[in-house]
Amino acid sequence: MPLKPMLAAGVGLLVAGLIAFALVNVPPGDAQAEYGDVVINNYSDDAGMRPVVFPHWFHRIRFRCNVCHAELGFEFKAGGNDINMLKIFDGEFCGACHNSEIAWGVENCVLCHTGMPGMRTRVHHSTSDRLVAPPSAKGQ
Numbered sequence: 591m592p593l594k595p596m597l598a599a600g601v602g603l604l605v606a607g608l609i610a611f612a613l614v615n616v617p618p619g620d621a622q623a624e625y626g627d628v629v630i631n632n633y634s635d636d637a638g639m640r641p642v643v644f645p646h647w648f649h650r651i652r653f654r655c656n657v658c659h660a661e662l663g664f665e666f667k668a669g670g671n672d673i674n675m676l677k678i679f680d681g682e683f684c685g686a687c688h689n690s691e692i693a694w695g696v697e698n699c700v701l702c703h704t705g706m707p708g709m710r711t712r713v714h715h716s717t718s719d720r721l722v723a724p725p726s727a728k729g730q
């Protein structure tokens with residue numbers, strides 16, 4: 591085999607190998623990363639509470655999407671729901687389950703309000719999170 595085609599074939603194999611490596615080498619977390627934790631901070635910071643961190647994956651493996659996104663009316667958007675404690679005490683949103691029956695009750699403030707002060711509303715640890723400029727680049 592002449593040298594040039596051999597080199598070309600070699601490079602081709604190398605590229606194919608790199609692609610295959612990239613495909614099998616996706617860290618396990620990334621497959622579900624679209625559904626990473628959701629930080630909800632429409633009101634918390636302003637009210638002097640830590641922002642809420644909602645562990646989406648933890649809930650997803652326990653309930654069907656429909657339970658929350660149809661029956662309980664949660665919009666498919668981080669921060670897209672107008673949630674406050676009065677509604678939660680009344681059994682809406684998180685309060686439909688966090689009522690000391692289906693799950694631990696609302697008196698456990700610090701189990702939901704776990705974010706760091708100043709964390710903005712977003713999907714945390716998601717693929718799209720990593721595609722946008724890091725907070726430092728945005729002057730946050």
Ligand code: HEC
Pocket residue numbers: 630631632633634635637639641642673674675676678684685688695696697698699700701702703
């Ligand atoms: C099951 C989860 C959960 C628990 C437990 C919980 N919260 Fe909240 N809370 C939320 C969510 C979700 C919001 C909306 C967050 C936002 O948009 O900033 C919220 C919002 C708030 C707000 C701002 C809106 C408002 O109603 O004034 C305050 C203040 C607040 N919580 C205080 C508390 C206190 C105090 C406790 C404990 C007695 C508590 N929360 C327990 C989930 C929870």
Ligand code: HEC
Pocket residue numbers: 625628629630644646649650653654655656657658659664665666667668669670671713
């Ligand atoms: C226990 C309740 C619950 C279940 C079950 C659940 N979700 Fe969610 N989901 C939420 C909450 C809460 C949010 C954030 C809403 C907010 O910030 O106001 C959310 C947000 C989302 C978002 C928006 C994320 C973004 O990028 O803004 C998507 C998409 C989504 N869910 C898809 C799903 C799918 C698909 C399933 C089922 C496989 C599912 N959810 C199951 C409660 C749930």
Ligand code: HEC
Pocket residue numbers: 642643644645648649652653657658662683684685686687688692693694701702
């Ligand atoms: C459809 C029912 C349902 C809804 C709605 C729901 N949760 Fe939960 N949540 C659960 C159950 C069940 C558990 C597990 C309770 C246990 O382990 O005792 C849980 C656990 C949690 C945990 C602890 C996770 C861990 O790692 O142990 C957090 C934090 C939490 N929920 C926050 C929220 C917030 C914030 C909302 C609203 C945005 C919400 N949940 C709405 C059912 C629900």
